[in-house]
Amino acid sequence: MTSHTVPPTARLSEHEAAVGFTASRQMSEALQAILVELVELHLQGKQAHWNLVGHNFRDLHKQLDHIVDDAREASDTIAERMRALHAVPDGRSDTVAATTTLPKFPEGELSVAAVVDSITTRLHAATATMRRLHDGVDAEDPSTADLLHSIIDTLEQHAWMVSAENRQV
Numbered sequence: 001m002t003s004h005t006v007p008p009t010a011r012l013s014e015h016e017a018a019v020g021f022t023a024s025r026q027m028s029e030a031l032q033a034i035l036v037e038l039v040e041l042h043l044q045g046k047q048a049h050w051n052l053v054g055h056n057f058r059d060l061h062k063q064l065d066h067i068v069d070d071a072r073e074a075s076d077t078i079a080e081r082m083r084a085l086h087a088v089p090d091g092r093s094d095t096v097a098a099t100t101t102l103p104k105f106p107e108g109e110l111s112v113a114a115v116v117d118s119i120t121t122r123l124h125a126a127t128a129t130m131r132r133l134h135d136g137v138d139a140e141d142p143s144t145a146d147l148l149h150s151i152i153d154t155l156e157q158h159a160w161m162v163s164a165e166n167r168q169v
Helices: 014-019 025-051 057-084 093-099 112-140 142-166
Strands: none
Touching: 025 057, 025 093, 025 112, 025 142, 057 112, 057 142, 112 142
C-alpha cells in the first residue's frame, strides 16, 4: 500500500484550518454589491406595494408581497453567507442609497401599469448585477455561486410573472 503525502504548499496553516475559507476583497465587494441591490429591491417593492392604485390592484399588491419577501430573504442569505466567509455586510440605508444601481423609485401613487414596468425594470437590474458578478464569485467559491443561481432564478421568474400584466399579444 502506498502512502500519499500532501505537499507542504497544499497544507492549510493552523490559522487557516481554524478560521476556514475567507472571501477575498473582490468577492466581498461583489457580495456587498449584490446585498445592496437586494435590500433596495425589497424596499422599493414595499414602496410600490403601499402606493399602488388602479385596475388589478389586489393581485399586484399580493404579488409585490411575494417579491418583497423573496428579496428580503435573499438579502439575508447573502449577508449571512458574507459573515460565514468572514466578510462584513453593510445594509445601512445610507450605504444602500449611495451604492445601488437600481433606479430611484417614483414617489406618490402609481398605477398598476406603471408599477408593473417599474418593478420589472428593477428585478432585471438586480439580476443583471448578479449575472455580472457571478463568474468572479464562481471562480472563488462555487458554493456561493449556487446561492446566486437560486436567487437569479427566483427574481427572473418574478420579472416574467409581473411583466405579463402589461403584455399584449
